[in-house]
Amino acid sequence: MLDNLTQRLGRVVKNLRGQARLTDENISDMLREVRMALLEADVALPVVKDFIARVKEKALGQEVIGSLTPGQALVGVVHRELTELMGGASSGLNLATQPPAVILMSGLQGAGKTTTTAKLGKWLKERQKKKVLTVSCDVYRPAAIEQLKAVSTQAGIDFFPSTAGQKPADIAAAALDHAKRHYYDVIFVDTAGRLAIDEAMMAEIKDLHALLKPIETLFVVDAMLGQDAVNTAKAFNEALPLTGVILTKLDGDSRGGAALSVRHVTGKPIKFAGVGEKLTGLEEFHPERMASRILGMGDILGLVEDAQRGVDQDKAQEFVKKMKSGKGFDLNDFKDQIGQMKKMGGMAAMLDKLPAQFSAMAQKAGGGMEDKTVRRLEGIINSMTPGERSKPEIIKANRKRRIATGAGVSVQEVNRLLNQFEQTQKMMKQFSKRGMQKMMRGMKG
Ligand code: GDP
Numbered sequence: 001m002l003d004n005l006t007q008r009l010g011r012v013v014k015n016l017r018g019q020a021r022l023t024d025e026n027i028s029d030m031l032r033e034v035r036m037a038l039l040e041a042d043v044a045l046p047v048v049k050d051f052i053a054r055v056k057e058k059a060l061g062q063e064v065i066g067s068l069t070p071g072q073a074l075v076g077v078v079h080r081e082l083t084e085l086m087g088g089a090s091s092g093l094n095l096a097t098q099p100p101a102v103i104l105m106s107g108l109q110g111a112g113k114t115t116t117t118a119k120l121g122k123w124l125k126e127r128q129k130k131k132v133l134t135v136s137c138d139v140y141r142p143a144a145i146e147q148l149k150a151v152s153t154q155a156g157i158d159f160f161p162s163t164a165g166q167k168p169a170d171i172a173a174a175a176l177d178h179a180k181r182h183y184y185d186v187i188f189v190d191t192a193g194r195l196a197i198d199e200a201m202m203a204e205i206k207d208l209h210a211l212l213k214p215i216e217t218l219f220v221v222d223a224m225l226g227q228d229a230v231n232t233a234k235a236f237n238e239a240l241p242l243t244g245v246i247l248t249k250l251d252g253d254s255r256g257g258a259a260l261s262v263r264h265v266t267g268k269p270i271k272f273a274g275v276g277e278k279l280t281g282l283e284e285f286h287p288e289r290m291a292s293r294i295l296g297m298g299d300i301l302g303l304v305e306d307a308q309r310g311v312d313q314d315k316a317q318e319f320v321k322k323m324k325s326g327k328g329f330d331l332n333d334f335k336d337q338i339g340q341m342k343k344m345g346g347m348a349a350m351l352d353k354l355p356a357q358f359s360a361m362a363q364k365a366g367g368g369m370e371d372k373t374v375r376r377l378e379g380i381i382n383s384m385t386p387g388e389r390s391k392p393e394i395i396k397a398n399r400k401r402r403i404a405t406g407a408g409v410s411v412q413e414v415n416r417l418l419n420q421f422e423q424t425q426k427m428m429k430q431f432s433k434r435g436m437q438k439m440m441r442g443m444k445g
Contacts, residue, residue: 005256008037010296013078019071027059027074034078042226042257047085047264054081079291086287091271092138093124094243100133100179100187104212104237107204107220112248112274114144114221117188118151119245119274119282124156130185135160135175137168137208138192148190155279158184168192172208189214197232202239209240216243218271221258223247229258230265237266248274249280259290312423331389331421335381348354379407380417392418 001050012033019026031052038048050330058077095101103115103120117134124130134152138144142164152159160178162171172189179187189212195202209217221229229247236242245262250273263270270285381389383406388395395403404411 005037006294006296008040009034009078009221009294012037013297015077016071016075017069022070022074027056030074031056038257038260040261044227044257044261044265044408045229046139047261049266051081051085065186075295079297082260082291082294083288085260085264086285087269088287088412090284090286090288091244091269092284093120093271094215095124095130095186096360099186100176101216102176102212102214103186103216103218104205104209104214105186105188105218105220106240107244108195108197108222108232109195111193111222112246113220114148114151114190115277115279116246116248116272116274116282117148117190118155118157119279121157121186121188122155122274122279123282124186125155131183132157133160133179133182133184133187134158134173134190135170135171135187136190137164138190139164139166139168139171140192141314144190144192151279160187168204169207169211170431172212176212192238193279197235203282206239217241218244218246219266219268220246220248223250223258223273224252225255226257227261230261230441233262233266237268242266242268244271246270246272246274247285251275256294263287330425331384331392332386334421335378335389375406376409376413377417380404380409380414383407393419421433 012030016030034055035048035052038051039045043051055074055077058081059074093103105117107113115137116311121132121134125132134148134157136145138148138384139162145164146160148159160175169193175187175189178184189208191205191208192201217240218234218328219240219242221233223229225232233245245266245268247259247262247270259270259273262268270287273283273285275281275283292311380403383403384395385394388399388403400411400414404414407414
C-alpha cells in the first residue's frame with residue numbers, strides 16, 4: 001500500500017534526520033521533494049499547496065530552527081501536518097442512538113459498498129457483540145441483492161430479503177420495522193450505485209436518507225481512483241449529509257492520494273479502510289498511524305493490535321507484554337509472530353505496518369512476493385539455535401555461514417536480517433520507554 005509515496009517520503013525523512021543545520025536551501029529542497037511525492041501520489045493540487053505552505057511556515061519557525069536537531073524537528077512537523085491532513089484524531093462509528101442504529105451506505109457501483117457492509121457488520125458483531133441486520137435497496141441489479149445475502153451469511157450476520165420488484169423506500173421501511181421488532185442493534189442499508197454520478201440515483205438515496213434518518217451515512221470510495229475518488233466524494237458530500245468516508249482497496253496499488261485528499265476536500269472523517277477482498281480486510285483508520293506508515297516509520301500500535309487479535313491469544317499477550325516492557329523481544333518471538341501472521345491471513349498487511357527499513361528489506365529479499373519473503377526469513381530464523389535467536393549478537397561469522405547454508409540464502413541476507421532486527425528492537429525499546437506519543441514529540445528535538 002502506498003509504496004511509492006512511502007519510499008519517496010521515507011527518503012526525504014532519512015535525509016532530513018541527518019541534517020545538523022537547516023538552511024533556506026535544504027528546506028526548499030525538502031519541500032520540493034515532498035511536493036513532488038504528493039503530486040505523484042495523485043493528491044489534489046490545492047491540498048498539496050496548502051500542505052506545503054503549512055509545513056514551510058512551521059519549518060521556518062522557532063520550533064524547528066531553534067531546535068537542537070532541526071532535521072528531526074522538521075520530520076516531526078511533516079508527520080503532524082500529515083496527521084492533520086487526514087483528520088487528526090480517529091473517529092469510529094457512532095451508534096449512540098435508540099437502537100437500531102441505521103447505517104446508510106452510499107457510493108458508486110464497484111466501490112466496495114456491499115463487501116464493506118458485510119465487513120463492518122462482521123466487525124460490529126465480533127468486536128462489539130452487536131446484533132446486525134443488512135438489507136439491499138439495489139432493485140436495479142438483482143445480483144447485488146444476492147451478493148449482499150451471500151456476504152452477510154459469510155459474515156455471520158442476518159440479512160433481510162428484498163426483490164427487484166419492490167420500491168427502495170418500501171424495502172427500507174420494511175427492513176427498519178423488522179429490525180425494531182426483532183431488537184437489532186444495527187441495520188445496514190446498502191443502496192444502488194451507478195457507474196457515475198447520476199441525478200436519479202442521488203434523488204433516490206436522498207429520499208432514503210430522509211426516510212431512515214440514519215445516524216451514520218457512509219460514503220464508500222475506491223482509493224485506486226485517485227483524483228476521481230476525490231471528485232466523487234465531493235459530489236456525494238454536497239448531496240448527502242455524510243458522516244464519514246470508507247476508503248476501499250487501499251491494499252491495491254493505490255497511489256495514496258485519495259487517503260490524503262478526501263478528508264481535506266469533504267471535511268468528513270475517514271473512518272475505515274478496506275485492505276483486502278476478504279471479510280477480514282478492514283481496518284480502523286487512524287490518521288496518526290497512517291502518517292507514520294506513509295513516512296516509513298511503521299505502525300507499531302497496529303502491529304500490537306494485530307497481535308492481540310492473533311490466533312494464539314496467550315502468545316499474543318506475551319508478545320504485547322514484551323513490546324510494552326521493551327525487554328526480551330527476540331527472534332524467538334519473531335518466529336512465533338511469523339507463524340501467527342501466516343495464520344492471520346497473510347503477510348502484506350503486516351509488512352505495511354513494519355518500519356520502512358524492515359519491510360523494504362523483506363520486499364527486496366522476496367522481490368515483492370511476500371509469502372516467499374516470509375519463508376526466507378523463517379528459513380533463516382529456523383536455522384538458528386534457540387540461544388542464537390534470543391541473543392543474536394552471539395552469532396559469529398562461521399555460524400552465519402552455516403545458517404545461510406541451512407536456509408539456502410546468502411550470508412548477506414542473514415546479516416541484513418540481523419541488522420534490521422537490531423534496529424527494530426531499538427525502536428521497540430524507545431517506543432516502550434517513552435510511549436508512541438512521546439516518541440513523536442521527541443522528534444521535535
Ligand atoms: P459495490 O458495487 O459498491 O457494492 O462493490 P462490491 O462490494 O461488489 O465490490 C466490488 C469489488 O471490489 C469486488 O470484487 C470486491 O471484492 C472488491 N473489493 C471491495 N473492497 C475491497 C478492498 O478493500 N480491497 C480489495 N482488494 N478489493 C475490494
